[in-house]
Structure formats: C-alpha cells, structure tokens
Amino acid sequence: MHIVTAKEMYEADRYAMETIGIEGKLLMENAGRAVADKAAERVNKAMHILVMCGSGSNGGDGFVIARTLLGWGYTVRVFQLAPDDKISGDAAYHKQLYQNIGGKIEQWESAASLAAALQESDVVIDAMLGIGVTGKLRPPYDQAVETVNQAGLPVISVDIPSGVPADEGHDGFVGIKADRTLIVAEPKQSLFAQQTASYYGSWEVVDIGLPSQACANSSRYVWGMEETRAHLGERGRFSHKGSHGKALLIGGSQEMPGSITLTTKAALRGGSGLVTTGTVPQAIPSIAAHCAEATYLSLNADDRGRIVLQDVDVSGYDALAIGMGMGREQATADFTRKLVSEANIPVLVDADGLHHLKQDMRILTQRRHPLILTPHPGEMAMLTDFEVKDIIRRPFAISRHFAIEYGVYLVLKGSFTIVTDPEGNQWVNTSGNAGLAKGGSGDALSGILLAQVMQQQNIQEALSLGCYIHGMSADQQVTSNHSMHDLTASDVIDGLATVFRTLS
Numbered sequence: 001m002h003i004v005t006a007k008e009m010y011e012a013d014r015y016a017m018e019t020i021g022i023e024g025k026l027l028m029e030n031a032g033r034a035v036a037d038k039a040a041e042r043v044n045k046a047m048h049i050l051v052m053c054g055s056g057s058n059g060g061d062g063f064v065i066a067r068t069l070l071g072w073g074y075t076v077r078v079f080q081l082a083p084d085d086k087i088s089g090d091a092a093y094h095k096q097l098y099q100n101i102g103g104k105i106e107q108w109e110s111a112a113s114l115a116a117a118l119q120e121s122d123v124v125i126d127a128m129l130g131i132g133v134t135g136k137l138r139p140p141y142d143q144a145v146e147t148v149n150q151a152g153l154p155v156i157s158v159d160i161p162s163g164v165p166a167d168e169g170h171d172g173f174v175g176i177k178a179d180r181t182l183i184v185a186e187p188k189q190s191l192f193a194q195q196t197a198s199y200y201g202s203w204e205v206v207d208i209g210l211p212s213q214a215c216a217n218s219s220r221y222v223w224g225m226e227e228t229r230a231h232l233g234e235r236g237r238f239s240h241k242g243s244h245g246k247a248l249l250i251g252g253s254q255e256m257p258g259s260i261t262l263t264t265k266a267a268l269r270g271g272s273g274l275v276t277t278g279t280v281p282q283a284i285p286s287i288a289a290h291c292a293e294a295t296y297l298s299l300n301a302d303d304r305g306r307i308v309l310q311d312v313d314v315s316g317y318d319a320l321a322i323g324m325g326m327g328r329e330q331a332t333a334d335f336t337r338k339l340v341s342e343a344n345i346p347v348l349v350d351a352d353g354l355h356h357l358k359q360d361m362r363i364l365t366q367r368r369h370p371l372i373l374t375p376h377p378g379e380m381a382m383l384t385d386f387e388v389k390d391i392i393r394r395p396f397a398i399s400r401h402f403a404i405e406y407g408v409y410l411v412l413k414g415s416f417t418i419v420t421d422p423e424g425n426q427w428v429n430t431s432g433n434a435g436l437a438k439g440g441s442g443d444a445l446s447g448i449l450l451a452q453v454m455q456q457q458n459i460q461e462a463l464s465l466g467c468y469i470h471g472m473s474a475d476q477q478v479t480s481n482h483s484m485h486d487l488t489a490s491d492v493i494d495g496l497a498t499v500f501r502t503l504s
C-alpha cells in the first residue's frame with residue numbers, strides 16, 4: 001500500500017482517467033459505493049444518518065453514499081454546505097442521481113440549522129472536504145466542523161476528516177475528529193503524522209479500482225502484518241548458530257550498563273546466532289547476570305569506567321551495533337567515529353553514538369558498507385540542526401533528505417516509525433502503542449534490528465520487519481499480561497517469543 005500526498009493522489013486519479021480511460025464519474029461511484037459498504041457495518045436501519053456534502057468531489061462521494069444507503073433501505077438525509085450553483089461536474093451528476101431516487105437535500109442556513117439536523121441524527125457521514133482543502137477553513141465549513149465536533153455523534157469521515165490536510169507539515173487547522181475514516185484508494189501522508197493522525201480515528205482503506213501503477217510516483221509505503229509475514233525468514237532444519245549471524249554490540253559504561261544489557265537480550269531473542277557484547281570491564285558482570293547466552297569483549301576504559309580510543313577487530317562478526325549507554329566523553333566519541341569509519345560490515349548507530357557521529361558527519365558519506373542510524377526525534381533534531389517540532393511536523397521530508405544526502409538507512413523512531421533507505425524510499429511501521437514511549441525501548445529495538453539485519457538480504461526489509469515485531473510484541477503484551485502504563489522494554493523483549501510463535 002502506498003502513502004500519498006494530495007498531489008500524488010491527483011496524479012493517480014489523472015492517470016486512471018486519462019491513461020486508462022476510467023471516467024471520473026465511475027471512480028466517484030466506486031469510491032462512494034465502497035465507503036457505503038463499509039459504513040453499513042457500523043449503522044443499522046433504525047438509525048438516522050446525516051450525510052454532509054461539500055462542494056467538491058468529496059461531496060460527490062457523499063451523494064453516491066447517500067444514494068446507495070437510501071437504496072439499501074437506510075434512513076438518510078443529505079445536508080449540503082454549498083449553494084446549488086457551486087456543485088458541478090461529477091458531483092452534480094451524482095447529486096442528480098440521488099435526487100432522482102427521491103433523496104432529499106437540506107441546505108446550510110446557519111450553524112443553528114445544522115445543530116437542529118444533528119439533533120435528529122444518530123450518525124454523521126462527513127463528506128464535506130477531502131484532499132482538496134487549502135488554507136484556513138472558510139465559512140461555512142469552519143462553523144460546520146465545529147458544530148459537528150461539538151455534537152458528539154459518531155462520525156465516519158470519507159477519505160480524510162474534513163479540514164485535516166492531506167500532507168505533513170501543516171498545523172493550526174480545524175478538522176473533524178472522526179471516529180472512523182474510510183480512506184479512498186491510498187492512505188494520505190497526514191494519517192501517519194503526529195499532529196494529524198488522531199483526527200482519523202480508526203481507519204480502513206477502500207479500493208476504487210485504481211491500478212497500483214497509478215501511484216508509481218509515490219515512494220512511501222505502509223509496512224504491516226502482511227509485509228512482515230511475507231519477509232520473515234524461516235530457520236532451516238540444518239542451520240547452525242553461524243547461519244544466523246554473529247553480532248557485535250558495543251556500548252555501556254560503568255554508570256550505564258542497563259542500555260547495552262537490553263540490546264544484548266533483544267539481539268539474542270531477536271534471532272541472532274551469536275552475540276558478543278563489547279563493553280567496559282566494570283559493566284560485564286551485571287550484563288552477564290542477565291544474558292548467559294552472550295560472550296563478552298572487555299574494552300579499555302578510563303578511570304570512570306568509560307570506553308576510550310582503541311582498536312577493535314570486527315573481522316569475525318557479521319554486523320555491529322554501537323552507541324547505547326556509552327556516554328558523551330570525548331575519548332569515547334573518538335572511539336565510536338574510528339570504529340564506524342573502519343568497520344567493513346553493516347553498522348547500526350544509536351543513542352550516544354549518534355552524538356559522537358555528529359562531530360564529523362563526513363564519516364557517513366565516506367563509509368562503503370551499510371550504515372543504519374536509529375534516532376528518535378530529539379536525536380534527529382541534533383543530527384540535522386532542526387528543532388524537534390520541525391522533525392515532528394515534517395518527518396517524511398526531513399528523513400528522506402537526510403538519508404539521500406548521507407547515503408544511510410534511517411530509522412526515525414516515533415508513534416509511526418519511518419524507515420528510509422539511501423534512495424529515499426520510505427516505509428511506515430504500523431505496529432506499536434504508547435507503552436513503548438519509555439526508556440529502554442530504543443535499546444531493545446537496536447538489538448532486534450541488528451538481529452534481523454543478519455537474517456535478511458535486504459537491509460530495509462530487515463529494519464521494517466524489526467520495527468514491526470518490536471511494536472507487535474508491545475501490542476500483544478498490552479492485550480494480555482501488561483498495560484501501556486507498566487510495559488517495560490524487558491517485557492517487550494520477553495514478548496518476542498509470542499510474536500515469533502504467532503508469525504511462524
């Protein structure tokens with residue numbers, strides 16, 4: 001499934017109409033019928049359904065929905081926000097069909113007239129505005145949106161909650177707070193942006209008959225259960241520990257042995273064949289007490305138990321993760337940069353390691369082997385010199401630019417983690433919940449990602465798969481043994497057992 005901007009969606013519609021020859025009226029019919037079909041799962045014939053139609057094609061979808069539901073025997077009223085002469089083209093055609101089967105239309109007069117109509121209704125179908133919204137809401141849409149939000153009725157939005165922009169990067173908008181959104185053809189970017197996602201409520205995509213090549217210009221995709229199942233490798237009957245990769249994890253310090261402990265546990269549970277953890281001698285006993293299956297590499301430390309500049313031979317390993325709990329001491333930073341620039345295996349850098357790299361970003365472009373960076377928005381802001389609020393407003397654009405500029409795989413963590421490959425293609429993870437917003441989640445993720453990188457030929461697939469199973473474990477845990485309040489990174493790691501059993 002693609003994720004599109006408004007511009008890409010219009011291009012896809014144009015491709016369907018001009019290149020393939022599907023008429024706009026037919027696309028609208030398909031959209032409206034598909035939405036009506038799904039909406040019918042949530043309504044019954046005793047309910048009064050208010051379909052709110054705007055002046056554009058989103059409103060056109062609304063007239064098809066109203067006609068379809070009326071034809072199926074539901075009680076439907078249309079509330080039209082624009083004057084009759086503003087409704088034209090395919091929308092006017094479908095409005096006429098609705099009227100031809102006896103459908104009634106009420107016109108907007110004032111917020112009071114809408115409030116009265118809402119009082120006589122049990123559910124609202126919101127077809128006021130779709131991807132065509134630009135700028136601040138103008139009357140009467142601004143008042144209509146607020147009146148519907150205040151009414152407290154269940155709202156099913158068509159394509160996008162009215163008023164919510166389709167693309168990332170907008171704030172200060174007024175939008176419908178939908179209970180459910182039935183998305184036409186492809187999810188829009190704003191479904192996965194922090195400031196807009198919650199407006200959608202639960203969501204589902206309906207098919208309107210656009211061929212997938214219509215969206216060829218979008219290089220953003222959804223990564224979900226289906227993709228995870230398709231890419232999770234099987235462990236062969238005759239495989240041995242060497243077949244599943246030898247991981248080297250470097251991190252920790254005397255005062256922070258916890259992060260690298262979690263990464264070690266996660267790398268083991270995540271499917272690695274062998275895991276060696278390189279850390280300061282002071283931290284080894286406490287890590288080893290939790291991870292009996294790992295082996296340890298004792299690194300030189302300063303008198304306060306922090307890793308110092310030294311050589312590490314990575315030739316026996318398949319992949320390296322570095323950065324967790326190392327601290328920001330200069331000698332430690334020098335060590336990270338030296339190792340990242342020399343290691344001729346895939347390297348994943350997280351946490352303090354990202355701060356170390358920031359001192360000399362040329363290392364990123366100079367590396368000849370895959371480099372994976374896994375920042376959260378704060379670390380991404382540090383790496384790019386943007387502010388955190390900019391990262392949250394435009395996660396797609398900023399990560400794409402960064403991954404292309406530095407030739408890296410970027411895992412921008414968040415409620416919708418985005419994996420970007422060095423060509424700028426992006427996959428959004430759909431698993432996970434607020435229980436993951438805690439210290440230690442990122443450390444666990446690094447271990448899982450590294451383990452998956454060693455199982456898969458394709459690094460992006462490994463990263464997307466790793467993000468999915470990490471979030472899936474959290475999702476399973478909060479529906480069984482835990483809640484979002486008490487969930488810890490250790491629970492997520494323990495939950496991998498159930499995840500792998502579910503998937504295999």
Ligand SMILES: NC(=O)C1=CN([C@@H]2O[C@H](COP(=O)(O)OP(=O)(O)OC[C@H]3O[C@@H](n4cnc5c(N)ncnc54)[C@H](O)[C@@H]3O)[C@@H](O)[C@H]2O)[C@@H](O)CC1
Pocket residue numbers: 010013024027028029031054055056057058059060061128129130131132133134135136137138139141158159160184208
């Ligand atoms: N062929 C197509 O293009 C298809 C489009 N479809 C539907 O059409 C929608 C897009 O249709 P449109 O391009 O007509 O756009 P919309 O229907 O989203 O909105 C356009 C209308 O909103 C008004 N408007 C824009 N910004 C406003 C603001 N800030 N305040 C008040 N009014 C504002 C415009 O004057 C215009 O009348 C999609 O979201 C989808 O629901 C579907 O029917 C499938 C096919």
Ligand SMILES: [K+]
Pocket residue numbers: 058126127128129130157158159160161162
């Ligand atoms: K809408």
